[in-house]
Amino acid sequence: MHFIVQRCMLGFLIGCAVGTASASPKSALMKVDVSISGTFQGMQDSTVKPLTGRAKQDSIRKANIPVDTNQYKLTVFRKQSIDLQKAAIYPFSSLQQMVKGEVSGLYIQEPSGEPGTEMGMLIRGTAIPMLSHKDVNDAQPLVVLDGIPLIMDHPFAYDIKQYDFNRIGPNTNLLAAIDPNNIASIEVLKDYADAAIYGPRAVNGGVISIKTKAPVIGGRKIAFNSWMGVAQKPHIFTTNAQYENNFRQPYYDRYAALEGILTYPMYLRDSANAAYYGPANWSDLYYKNKITRGVNASLSSGTELANFRFAAGNEQTQNPGDNTRLDRYNAMFEINMVPVPWLTMSTMINATRLERRRNRSLRDRFDEVQYLPDLTSPLAPNKAAYAAYLNEFNQSFDNNRVNVLNGFFRLKAQFSKDWNFTSSLYADYNEGTRDLFYPGTIMETVNYVSNYFGYNQRVGISNSLNFHHLFNNRHELSLEAGQIFESDYNRYNYSYAYNGPNDQIKLNLVYSDPNQGNYLNPVAYKFAVTSMFLDKQRHRLLSFYGRAAYKFDKYLDFSVLLRTDGSSSAQPDNWWYTSPTFSLGYNLKNALQPDINWLSDLRLHASWGRIARLFTDDKFGEGPQYTSDLFYSNNTYLYSYNALPAISRPYSTGYIGTGIKWPYSDQLDLGLDAALLNHRVNLAFDFYNKIDNNMLLNIPGGYEYGYTSFYKNGLKVRNRGIDVSIQVNALSSASALQWIPYANLNYNQNTLLALPGGVQEMVVGSGVNARKLMVGKAIDQFWLLENHGIYNREKDIPVDPKTQRRLNYKSMPISAGDPIWKDTNGDYSITDDDKVMKGHYLPTISGGFGSNLTYHNFTFSFSFYFALGRQILNQDMANRLDFVNHEGQISMEAIKEITFWQKVGDYNRYPLYDPWSKVVPYRVDQDLFLENGSYLKLRNVSLQYDLTKLRGWSKRSPIHGLTVYGTASNLFTITPYSGRDPELVYFNGVDNGYGLPNAKTYTLGVKMDF
DSSP states (O other), X not given: OHHHHHHHHHHHXXXXXXXXXXXXXXXXXXXXXXXXXXXXXXXXXXXXXXXXXXXXHHHHHHHTOOOOOGGGEEEEEEEEEOOHHHHXXXXXXXXXXXXXXXXXXXXXXXXXXXXXXXXXXXXXXXXXXXXXXXXXXXXXXXXXXXXXXXXXXXXXXXXXXXXXXXXXXXXOOGGGGSOGXXXXXXXXXXXXXXXXXXXXXXXXXXXXXXXEOOOOSSEEEEXXXXXXXXXXXXXXXXXOHHHHHHHHHHHHHHHOOHHHHHTOOHHHHXXXXXXXXXXXXXXXXXXXXXXXXXXXXXXXXXXXXXXXXXEEEEEEEEETBTTEEEEEEEEEEEEEEEEETTEEEEEEEEEXXXXXXXXXXXXXXXXXXXOOOOOSSOOOSSHHHHHHHHHHHTTSEEEEEEEEEEEEEEEEEEOXXXXXXXXXXXXXXXXXXXXXXXXXXXXXXXXXXXXXXXEEEEEEEEEEEEEEEEEXXXXXXXXXXXXEEEEEEEEEEEEEEEOOSOTTOOOOOBOOOTTSTTTTSBSTTXXXXXXXXXXXXXXXXXXXXXXXXXXXXXXEEEEEEEEEEEETTSOGGGOEEEEEEEEEEEEHHHHHOTTOSSEEEEEEEEEEEEEEOXXXXXXXXXXXXXXXXXXXXXXXXXXXXXXXXXXBOOTTTOBOOSOOOOOEEEEEEEEEEXXXXXXXXXXXXXXXXXXXXXXEEEEEOOGGGTOSEEEXXXXXXXXXXXXXXXXXXOSOTTSSEEEEEEEEEEEEEEEEEEOGGGOSEEEESOGGXXXXXXXXXXXXXXXXXXXXXXXXXXXXXXXXXXXXXXXXXXXXXXXXXXEXXXXXXXXXXXXXXXXXXXXOSSOSEEEEEEEEEEETTEEEEEEEEEEESOEEEOHHHHHHHTHHHHSSOSSGGGOOOGGGSBOOSOGGGSXXXXXXXXXXXXXXXXXXXEEEOOEEEEEEEEEEEEGGGSTTOXXXXXXXXXXXXXXXXXXXXXXXXXXXXXXXXXXXXXXXXXXXOOOEEEEEEEEEEO
């Protein structure tokens, strides 16, 4: 019944005549906006484009359509905006690409150039140790679209994954659903004085607030933007078996015993095998130049009493690698109506469909089917052999579709000049499906089928009462009281089956008549191994808040916010959490030096705020519980006991007890904003100190009760740093040439202040993902052995003078040809106790810089993006050098993709160790493979020509803004990293060799308004 009610609410919203009414001032490259409207609620009011002339402004006020006027402005906070005029002409396929390098403190990483894949965003670092994909999900900032806090994919689907590579289902970046052509402004709210109004969802450093374009009034506007281009295939050094044989030969000549020679791989033995020793031209099929294109058109019109905007667009983004692609279809409708002078009705609906063509990598396929076949013979580098494989692969299908729908219905009643009331009903819904089939010809004669359907739904209602008054033209007071209720629902259905009767039946059909006793039994895969997974999450958030802001003249401003939040995922004795926020601003220019002409503005501001952190899983509100935790020994995610479904206590996933408290975050922000030379030079400087307290961590323990770990409060992490932004109008306004350089920079340092239970250090994770958390150290450091070379002679190996035992690695004697690992504790035994914490996988310094140059009709722009002070653990190189232990083994690290047949990195920089040694000299957990991962990228270059500025162009022409443009993206990267693109690494700083390259893209386009 509850599910039906939720769907009815969503249906009511969709059934409304829908639209938006958002507007904002034109964005600047680096804009410091120190004003907010008189209403302070998180669900900001819709606005329409202001009319020109006093008469039109007065008519709008009487009609109660909210506009951006000084009457409802109060200097309190600062925000940084993105230049949307520039962003709209580039072939950006996601929000992350639009904001990358444009705002200080916002770090974006693209782990793959494959269109539609997820990207990581962090604002002012992270307080969450990145141990799994679930942690990456929990560290993302809130994105708000026209007052709608967007719901993302829930990470609980990772619970049924054997490997932590991809989420089940389409695994598509939901923020790719936002069309840049519909956006009027993007503001990044980092100061808690701005962000705290959004409550616990803003705890990860802040909020990215997006406002869409507003309808026009008193006329008609048609806008059009279309572009087409090519994604260029990369130039790579391909290899074949001859090259691989030459690479391995020195190891065999120096170290190989008879057993090693006899087990030489079969695919490298026969030099007459043309598939492996012939031309290495597989790249002709894997990499191809691809067309990328986009088009968007919008129509807007109306009067003061009713106005609308409709937009539709399509974009196709392709990567030159592995035939990958993302198609986006978007439609948006916005409307404002004023049925009576004191009431405004605003509505918006935004609908998007994403269709993704995924990669054909072996790893992702084996990750999905959850078993590994015989890996003795890899894919051959010859084009003919690879084409034969692709012909068999093409008998499969992999349909990935995502539908996104969001919108609101909003009422605003203006009771008087000072009082107004706003009520909003809003919803965000996304659903994803994936239908997959692999034929038996590429699956060792066993075919595979899987089906996924999942959705995420957020429905909310907010109400706020606002008061604003100016006393004696000197004292300005704003008050607001509000209530917000949000209901989240996440669900998925997932099933898969093996061994169908033949490759022509590609669906696992089931009886749908519940009156039949065997309606759940499969039809097509009746005798196959079939598994089904169902799960859901529910969360309710009820919030009340009050806010007051006061301003004295143009000198002093102060605000206070008090918010209390109740969460259904919190434990019964701790449902509510109350958090305060304070801010203070003082304008030094107006107060002390109003007559200094060269100083246009100088303002100090300070704030302190507290935001509670939501529990990401509703299981934390239940306390001790049972779960599906009995499984097959070879697959821990097939739950049963003796072929029967069963539940038990969560022995392997962690004990959840009582007494779990709300985590919370405190942030102090001190800033200075300055404008010089009549606002030609604009500077912004912020120092922040953010401490996340009482966070949950799944720590080892509970062994005496059969558990492997348990959840406990007590993790405390500090992020401290500075944000700096600058924009300069380098030439006078009278000059025909205008040059506007800009730059932004963030320095961030995180420190672990405390661990649960008061312990000083703890090891979490396993394998290459193993991390050591130590109080006083950063949470993003690697835990590695220190490598100091090679033992060339037996006599060089240290001997314990007390026992006369030679140095060993975990009781295995070190021999000539083994690495020199530092024995940090001096016990003549190399163990995990000798590992040290080194490097950072998150950058210490990040940011971007660029320039806009305008001369008559021409505009030339470029932008760079950089990340410094980060390291990369080169697992890809470690696996290549450790060929003995990865040859033919049944493990994910032993998989050889077709991209194995290309040279990446410099083999000569590594010592020639004995690869047959039992100590595994080329193990990845050593600083031998830790490299400097800093980089500088030329992200974008563009040239625009405005035809409407030509001398013969009529000013009375209905067409204006007719511009042709060309762009280029990802032109080059400067880095000391010896591997591939230093950005294409895993979330924990490990380069595992996966991820398609970020393609060089060139486009030509045209845009116009009329």
